[in-house]
Amino acid sequence: xxxxxxxxxxxxxxxxxxxxxxxxxxxxxxxxxxxxxxxxxxxxxxxxxxxxxxxxxxxxxxxxxxxxxxxxxxxxxxxxxxxxxxxxxxxxxxxxxxxxxxxxxxxxxxxxxxxxxxxxxxxxxxxxxxxxxxxxxxxxxxxxxxxxxxxxxxxxxxxxxxxxxxxxxxxxxxxxxxxxxxxxxxxxxxxxxxxxxxxxxxxxxxxxxxxxxxxxxxxxxxxxxxxxxxxxxxxxxxxxxxxxxxxxxxxxxxxxxxxxxxxxxxxxxxxxxxxxxxxxxxxxxxxxxxxxxxxxxxxxxxxxxxxxxxxxxxxxxxxxxxxxxx
Amino acid sequence: xxxxxxxxxxxxxxxxxxxxxxxxxxxxxxxxxxxxxxxxxxxxxxxxxxxxxxxxxxxxxxxxxxxxxxxxxxxxxxxxxxxxxxxxxxxxxxxxxxxxxxxxxxxxxxxxxxxxxxxxxxxxxxxxxxxxxxxxxxxxxxxxxxxxxxxxxxxxxxxxxxxxxxxxxxxxxxxxxxxx
Numbered sequence: 001x002x003x004x005x006x007x008x009x010x011x012x013x014x015x016x017x018x019x020x021x022x023x024x025x026x027x028x029x030x031x032x033x034x035x036x037x038x039x040x041x042x043x044x045x046x047x048x049x050x051x052x053x054x055x056x057x058x059x060x061x062x063x064x065x066x067x068x069x070x071x072x073x074x075x076x077x078x079x080x081x082x083x084x085x086x087x088x089x090x091x092x093x094x095x096x097x098x099x100x101x102x103x104x105x106x107x108x109x110x111x112x113x114x115x116x117x118x119x120x121x122x123x124x125x126x127x128x129x130x131x132x133x134x135x136x137x138x139x140x141x142x143x144x145x146x147x148x149x150x151x152x153x154x155x156x157x158x159x160x161x162x163x164x165x166x167x168x169x170x171x172x173x174x175x176x177x178x179x180x181x182x183x184x185x186x187x188x189x190x191x192x193x194x195x196x197x198x199x200x201x202x203x204x205x206x207x208x209x210x211x212x213x214x215x216x217x218x219x220x221x222x223x224x225x226x227x228x229x230x231x232x233x234x235x236x237x238x239x240x241x242x243x244x245x246x247x248x249x250x251x252x253x254x255x256x257x258x259x260x261x262x263x264x265x266x267x268x269x270x271x272x273x274x275x276x277x278x279x280x281x282x283x284x285x286x287x288x289x290x291x292x293x294x295x296x297x298x299x300x301x302x303x304x305x306x307x308x309x310x311x312x313x314x315x316x317x318x319x320x321x322x323x324x325x326x
Numbered sequence: 327x328x329x330x331x332x333x334x335x336x337x338x339x340x341x342x343x344x345x346x347x348x349x350x351x352x353x354x355x356x357x358x359x360x361x362x363x364x365x366x367x368x369x370x371x372x373x374x375x376x377x378x379x380x381x382x383x384x385x386x387x388x389x390x391x392x393x394x395x396x397x398x399x400x401x402x403x404x405x406x407x408x409x410x411x412x413x414x415x416x417x418x419x420x421x422x423x424x425x426x427x428x429x430x431x432x433x434x435x436x437x438x439x440x441x442x443x444x445x446x447x448x449x450x451x452x453x454x455x456x457x458x459x460x461x462x463x464x465x466x467x468x469x470x471x472x473x474x475x476x477x478x479x480x481x482x483x484x485x486x487x488x489x490x491x492x493x494x495x496x497x498x499x500x501x502x503x504x505x506x
Binding site for chain 1: 337341344345346348349352353356362363366370371373374377378432433435436437439440443444448451452455456457458459460463464469470479480482483486487489490493
């Protein structure tokens with residue numbers, strides 16, 4: 001049996017979360033218990049924000065990097081008291097001495113310059129990064145890196161999905177920052193899926209070695225292994241996968257291994273820019289295993305899913321509804 | 327001479343200081359700068375600047391409160407420069423009313439709270455996260471996880487009780503401030 005005070009706390013908590021007040025007495029609103037529940041409840045927004053920040057470990061790696069950059073800039077700054085003015089002056093004097101100007105510009109503007117590569121809905125982009133690393137960007141994805149990439153650091157930030165074929169470099173580790181976590185790479189080929197609205201990080205390692213960093217948690221992965229991090233429940237699972245399949249990721253093939261229909265539909269929304277509506281919530285929990293090719297038209301893939309005899313898709317004006325098949 | 331020697335931080339010590347306070351500093355910046363990337367970027371800038379000034383700084387108060395007020399000032403300067411970002415005035419007024427000692431309490435407590443949340447038992451953590459972070463109602467959680475609404479209520483009570491106990495020390499201090 002629960003004690004009276006335990007029941008009271010349950011009621012206080014449900015007052016804040018549910019607005020239920022029938023079990024509370026007048027004096028409950030002035031107690032210490034009320035204040036501490038109120039305090040914890042009031043920090044909701046800040047605590048949620050915290051989960052979106054980079055792990056302190058990788059933020060420190062970035063900052064340490066900037067500290068080195070700054071030191072070099074300082075030497076130039078001591079030499080030229082007003083670097084910005086000086087840069088303009090040199091430009092005026094020498095006309096086309098572009099090399100000098102670009103060399104000085106980081107001192108006059110302390111901001112680090114970001115390069116952003118964006119892929120549209122249904123689009124796939126290939127980029128070669130300054131260090132020779134190849135990246136294939138999936139649909140609706142953003143990849144960012146700064147102007148020191150390849151020289152002072154090898155940090156990229158990803159929102160979405162990408163496959164990396166990373167050149168090896170012992171001095172500069174390659175770091176992929178994704179929502180709530182980072183992946184540290186040592187010359188390797190792997191696929192990452194981490195859409196900001198997806199609440200899930202997936203990593204599949206094809207070759208080499210990577211380390212998945214999430215807060216104080218760290219796991220090493222070996223080739224042929226996949227890691228799945230559910231950001232809602234903080235549950236991280238690692239398992240073996242068929243490697244052949246992932247090597248064809250670039251051709252648009254996506255391999256599902258017990259993925260929920262909810263997640264599959266989320267991915268299709270990213271690829272095709274269509275909106276889906278579930279007629280019943282239970283349908284989201286259906287799981288699928290198999291291959292989907294995102295370079296094929298939407299109808300083709302919907303057909304494949306319908307063949308499982310579990311669900312049907314109905315196209316309406318602005319959305320596609322998902323209904324149960326009997 | 328001797329005191330100067332003593333005050334000089336090594337990079338390693340600074341790294342420890344960074345990791346301990348980075349998230350708190352980001353929360354302070356996020357009060358004014360709504361964009362997470364930009365807020366983190368600015369906080370890192372402040373850490374770099376602070377490291378450079380480590381020789382000149384005469385820090386009487388502790389380094390942490392110096393860091394947090396610097397972050398705050400930078401953030402305010404930045405939004406004033408950047409007119410495209412409008413911050414509601416009421417937000418700034420509230421800050422003015424706060425006294426210095428309690429100024430960053432909420433941010434510090436949030437970081438402690440986030441740590442404490444991680445230690446909740448898995449089932450309880452799951453339910454709590456859905457209610458607290460995702461704003462699910464008890465009924466929605468019950469449906470989602472196939473539980474009774476009453477179980478959800480009980481588990482929420484357990485979560486709050488454990489969090490309160492973990493944070494007791496910090497909560498008491500806060501409570502005293504609020505009662506003044």
